[in-house]
Amino acid sequence: MGSSMTRGDIENLATDFYGLLESFKHAPLYHISFEIFLVLAVIWLVVFRKPRPIEKKLTEKEKQDLIDEWQPEPLVPSVDPNHPALNVRVLDGIVGKTVEIDGKKSLNFATFNFLNFVGNQRIADKAIQAVQKYGVGSCGPRGFYGTIDIHLELEERLARFFQCEEGIIYSYGFSTIASIIPAYSKRNDILFVDEGVHYAIQKGVEASRSHVKWFRHNDINDLERLLAEQEVLDKKIPKKARSIRRFLIIEGLYVNYGDICPLPRMVELKYKYKYRIFMDESVSFGTIGQAGRGVTEYYSIDRQKIDLISSTLEYAAGSIGGFAVGSSFVVDHQRLSAQGYCFSASLPPLLAAAAIEALNIMEEDNTLLFETIMEKSKRLHKKLLSIKGYIISGDEISPLKHIRLTHAFNTIGRLEEIVQFAQTRDITITVARYLNDEHLLPEPSIRLILNVEMTDEELEFLCAVLQEALVKVTT
Amino acid sequence: MIDTNVLTVSENMKIDKNNYKYNTTNILNHEDDLQCEEFEETPLYAAVLTYIGYAILCLFGWLRDFMRQSNIEKKRGAIDPNASLDFVPLYQSYESFYTRNMYTRVRDIFNRPITSVPGPQFELAERVSDDYNWTYRFTGKTISAINLGSYNYLGFAERTGSCATDAIDAIKSYGIATCSTNSEIGTQFYHVELEQLLAKFLGVESCIAFGMGFATNALNLPVLASKGDLILSDELNHCSLILGIRLSGACYQTYAHNDINDLEKKLRVAIVQGHPRTNRPWKKIIIVVEGVYSMEGSICRLPQLIELKKKYKAYLYMDEAHSIGAMGKSGRGIVDYFNLNTDDVDILMGTFTKSFGSAGGYIAGKKSLIDHIRVNSHANTYASSMSAPIVQQIISSLHVLNCPEGKNRISQLADNTRYFRQKLMNMGFIVYGNKNSPVVPMLLYLPARVTRFNREMLRRGIAVVTVGFPATKLLESRVRFCISAAHTRQMLDTTLAAIDEVGTELSLRYSTRYQHRRLKDI
Numbered sequence: 001m002g003s004s005m006t007r008g009d010i011e012n013l014a015t016d017f018y019g020l021l022e023s024f025k026h027a028p029l030y031h032i033s034f035e036i037f038l039v040l041a042v043i044w045l046v047v048f049r050k051p052r053p054i055e056k057k058l059t060e061k062e063k064q065d066l067i068d069e070w071q072p073e074p075l076v077p078s079v080d081p082n083h084p085a086l087n088v089r090v091l092d093g094i095v096g097k098t099v100e101i102d103g104k105k106s107l108n109f110a111t112f113n114f115l116n117f118v119g120n121q122r123i124a125d126k127a128i129q130a131v132q133k134y135g136v137g138s139c140g141p142r143g144f145y146g147t148i149d150i151h152l153e154l155e156e157r158l159a160r161f162f163q164c165e166e167g168i169i170y171s172y173g174f175s176t177i178a179s180i181i182p183a184y185s186k187r188n189d190i191l192f193v194d195e196g197v198h199y200a201i202q203k204g205v206e207a208s209r210s211h212v213k214w215f216r217h218n219d220i221n222d223l224e225r226l227l228a229e230q231e232v233l234d235k236k237i238p239k240k241a242r243s244i245r246r247f248l249i250i251e252g253l254y255v256n257y258g259d260i261c262p263l264p265r266m267v268e269l270k271y272k273y274k275y276r277i278f279m280d281e282s283v284s285f286g287t288i289g290q291a292g293r294g295v296t297e298y299y300s301i302d303r304q305k306i307d308l309i310s311s312t313l314e315y316a317a318g319s320i321g322g323f324a325v326g327s328s329f330v331v332d333h334q335r336l337s338a339q340g341y342c343f344s345a346s347l348p349p350l351l352a353a354a355a356i357e358a359l360n361i362m363e364e365d366n367t368l369l370f371e372t373i374m375e376k377s378k379r380l381h382k383k384l385l386s387i388k389g390y391i392i393s394g395d396e397i398s399p400l401k402h403i404r405l406t407h408a409f410n411t412i413g414r415l416e417e418i419v420q421f422a423q424t425r426d427i428t429i430t431v432a433r434y435l436n437d438e439h440l441l442p443e444p445s446i447r448l449i450l451n452v453e454m455t456d457e458e459l460e461f462l463c464a465v466l467q468e469a470l471v472k473v474t475t
Numbered sequence: 476m477i478d479t480n481v482l483t484v485s486e487n488m489k490i491d492k493n494n495y496k497y498n499t500t501n502i503l504n505h506e507d508d509l510q511c512e513e514f515e516e517t518p519l520y521a522a523v524l525t526y527i528g529y530a531i532l533c534l535f536g537w538l539r540d541f542m543r544q545s546n547i548e549k550k551r552g553a554i555d556p557n558a559s560l561d562f563v564p565l566y567q568s569y570e571s572f573y574t575r576n577m578y579t580r581v582r583d584i585f586n587r588p589i590t591s592v593p594g595p596q597f598e599l600a601e602r603v604s605d606d607y608n609w610t611y612r613f614t615g616k617t618i619s620a621i622n623l624g625s626y627n628y629l630g631f632a633e634r635t636g637s638c639a640t641d642a643i644d645a646i647k648s649y650g651i652a653t654c655s656t657n658s659e660i661g662t663q664f665y666h667v668e669l670e671q672l673l674a675k676f677l678g679v680e681s682c683i684a685f686g687m688g689f690a691t692n693a694l695n696l697p698v699l700a701s702k703g704d705l706i707l708s709d710e711l712n713h714c715s716l717i718l719g720i721r722l723s724g725a726c727y728q729t730y731a732h733n734d735i736n737d738l739e740k741k742l743r744v745a746i747v748q749g750h751p752r753t754n755r756p757w758k759k760i761i762i763v764v765e766g767v768y769s770m771e772g773s774i775c776r777l778p779q780l781i782e783l784k785k786k787y788k789a790y791l792y793m794d795e796a797h798s799i800g801a802m803g804k805s806g807r808g809i810v811d812y813f814n815l816n817t818d819d820v821d822i823l824m825g826t827f828t829k830s831f832g833s834a835g836g837y838i839a840g841k842k843s844l845i846d847h848i849r850v851n852s853h854a855n856t857y858a859s860s861m862s863a864p865i866v867q868q869i870i871s872s873l874h875v876l877n878c879p880e881g882k883n884r885i886s887q888l889a890d891n892t893r894y895f896r897q898k899l900m901n902m903g904f905i906v907y908g909n910k911n912s913p914v915v916p917m918l919l920y921l922p923a924r925v926t927r928f929n930r931e932m933l934r935r936g937i938a939v940v941t942v943g944f945p946a947t948k949l950l951e952s953r954v955r956f957c958i959s960a961a962h963t964r965q966m967l968d969t970t971l972a973a974i975d976e977v978g979t980e981l982s983l984r985y986s987t988r989y990q991h992r993r994l995k996d997i
Binding site: 058063066067070071072073075076077078079080081083084085086088089090091092093094095096099108110111112113118119120123124127128131132133134135136137138139140142143144145146147148149151152165171172173174175184198199200203206207242243244245246271274276304307314315318319320327328329330332333335336339340343344345347348350351354428430431432433434435 | 553554555556557560561562563564565566567574578585586587588589590591592593594597599600622624625626627631632633634635638639642643646647648649650651652653654655656657658659660661662663664667686687688689690693694699713714715718721722743746747756757758759760787788789790821822826827828829831832833834843844846847848849850851853854855856857858859861862864865868938940
């Protein structure tokens with residue numbers, strides 16, 4: 001209990017305080033303003049000013065010492081000389097239905113030669129004619145005399161094939177989708193991307209610097225969940241949400257898994273949540289659908305509902321390059337904004353001529369070729385399923401399948417052994433190669449690709465060899 | 476300490492817009508000055524007129540946009556199929572202001588289709604527009620023109636001759652494509668042959684080739700640099716290099732174009748301070764330059780760069796897209812041009828499109844570097860391997876370059892370049908760049924003169940490439956001539972006469988260093 005305040009003390013305090021106030025009234029103005037300024041300065045120093053870090057100033061000698069001492073890392077780390085990329089099989093001759101390795105011919109189930117256009121005489125003749133007319137290279141980008149009339153013809157033919165307004169071609173398959181995505185989607189936009197897309201799409205997504213929302217591979221419910229979450233966020237910032245573009249990036253038939261995307265439901269959701277669909281049909285061009293027009297034909301969906309379909313000429317068409325088709329409104333933008341189109345040399349004319357001839361063959365045949373490949377894919381799928389010990393991944397109509405060993409066994413080493421064994425029995429297959437920095441590294445697998453000209457006996461032989469290999473590896 | 480004693484100013488030096496004083500002590504046994512470059516200052520009246528020109532274009536652009544908005548003028552161009560459905564617009568209208576109102580006016584000078592081999596003389600498809608360049612129709616006729624726009628430095632764009640025949644044989648023996656990647660089952664003997672031949676040609680240990688030059692930069696820089704590294708890149712580097720640098724995740728800074736002092740300053744600061752935020756030392760520093768800069772015509776200062784990189788233990792990446800085959804006594808690029816040691820440049824990159832008449836790119840260097848790239852490159856693992864006729868064209872042209880015929884082409888290119896540049900400068904036009912670079916940019920400045928020049932030259936049967944904003948700075952629109960070994964003296968004279976005529980008509984003689992003269996007076 002402190003000393004109690006007596007009435008006298010309180011009176012003294014009050015008098016002092018009253019005296020203080022009186023002195024304020026009598027003090028000159030400059031005095032008061034100076035005092036107020038001091039008080040404000042103290043408040044500002046305490047509340048607002050952050051302490052500045054003390055800058056260290058180095059002497060010239062210290063700087064030179066730092067420079068002399070600094071040791072960089074070696075330019076590249078050492079690499080394992082046994083890495084498969086450094087020990088590839090070297091082929092000779094035409095890589096068609098059969099390939100020649102070390103002088104021996106073997107059946108080819110490893111290259112993306114779905115329609116067996118590699119080595120096709122008609123295509124080779126047209127390419128030779130193109131060399132005799134245009135030479136080999138195009139010597140310039142599209143904007144500066146690199147546009148050759150054969151490019152315009154190819155673009156028109158592709159647009160006609162897909163029944164779209166306009167087409168655009170690129171000189172490299174990888175760069176196609178990797179240049180397209182950053183041309184439309186910028187920093188503030190949102191991309192909904194399937195986790196299982198291939199590497200080129202991942203690079204395109206990375207280059208665009210947009211917000212990426214990955215959804216589980218082919219899981220439409222996961223996509224809906226993400227879309228619903230985004231809708232909730234949009235309601236909070238309605239004005240800004242009016243300027244954020246949204247895109248759905250998917251593949252028609254996934255290279256890494258062999259399965260087809262659930263397109264009908266995705267198109268429904270498109271009109272509900274207002275996003276645009278960019279679909280990469282690299283594998284499904286020329287292999288799926290009654291006339292080879294891809295997944296949209298397979299599901300009988302109006303192609304105008306897909307904003308942009310991109311694909312490659314390097315698989316079914318048997319040439320080099322890539323392309324995109326869609327409405328003029330969407331496609332024309334790329335002619336000024338897609339880096340891989342504007343700043344790169346155009347496709348060599350002989351490759352464009354080869355692609356045009358491939359399109360001719362596809363259109364002439366109309367449905368027979370594509371019915372055949374779908375039929376054979378189904379048959380191969382059934383045969384593969386009958387081999388116990390392999391897990392087959394991929395739709396039954398997909399000409400591209402991944403086979404893996406049962407879970408505990410599935411290592412790259414064992415798969416390589418299977419591949420080597422198959423090579424000794426004159427079957428060429430390959431382990432699917434990926435880089436370690438994929439967004440979702442697929443499980444190791446052997447990628448089997450069906451060539452439309454494979455006969456039933458040859459498919460049987462493939463399955464027999466795979467069966468034998470399995471026995472050899474698991475014992 | 477930056478050694479200013481080395482950089483002395485002599486009376487013959489000209490102060491240009493880069494204010495660069497160059498070091499001549501490293502040139503060995505050469506009569507000419509290999510680094511002699513000029514970038515004359517923009518004359519004031521040209522700058523003012525150019526700004527006025529763009530301002531007028533903007534005003535008219537806003538007027539037209541307003542008229543289109545209020546439906547006084549018909550809206551042209553394609554319409555969004557999703558327009559009425561409440562989607563977020565795909566393009567912001569301000570982003571495409573330039574496309575609608577400036578680019579479309581002059582669209583006919585770009586993307587001109589050709590109907591023949593892009594040799595020294597070619598055929599253009601004639602096209603007319605009835606609605607001010609919104610749509611075109613082809614008349615079916617062709618225009619014959621001298622080609623000063625295609626990258627055909629050594630004249631390998633031919634449809635007859637040994638290279639074309641070899642390419643045709645390759646199609647017969649190997650088909651067009653392999654449909655597989657290099658790391659899986661797409662490697663053929665001709666790929667291996669190409670890489671070995673190219674390594675021998677360049678004088679390096681090893682080499683790897685890819686199907687696209689742009690992708691070679693964009694997909695392989697991320698393999699060489701990563702987070703924790705610093706990349707110092709020249710401010711005028713090509714966008715494929717910039718994309719590769721961005722994708723790599725490394726920090727990057729730009730230094731003033733070809734300015735060794737600025738680069739040295741930045742190197743010193745970088746090594747002393749480390750990462751700007753964490754102050755950790757950099758894992759490694761890579762300097763990225765180009766051999767010949769395609770818009771400026773300048774050549775990188777390789778002797779000084781090598782000296783600098785050795786002093787500060789940095790690595791050097793040189794993109795020789797335009798200089799391989801075109802520069803140097805035996806066409807081996809800038810290293811050959813300066814007579815230096817190939818080992819001093821850590822990573823040599825180049826393309827096959829320009830001097831070899833083919834397509835694709837390569838990276839060359841030590842075996843450990845190339846092995847690392849082979850294992851980790853995006854292009855090697857995911858992109859299809861190169862097509863057989865394309866590879867054969869490169870192999871054949873490399874064989875030609877090793878023969879006397881190849882030496883003839885190289886010296887013919889050097890002759891043509893010097894002759895053309897000298898004549899242009901003597902007439903009083905502003906020409907940028909090194910006097911040995913086959914890329915000859917001539918400044919036009921005003922946007923209206925740029926388009927008029929292009930159209931007038933085509934009327935006289937000469938196809939040129941004119942570039943403006945945004946490929947160049949706003950003020951510095953130019954015409955870029957690409958000289959070829961296949962150009963005859965007569966073609967060059969025809970061109971010079973046409974430039975003389977058009978230049979007089981449009982008052983394009985801006986130079987204050989050289990007298991303005993007519994061609995007949997030189």
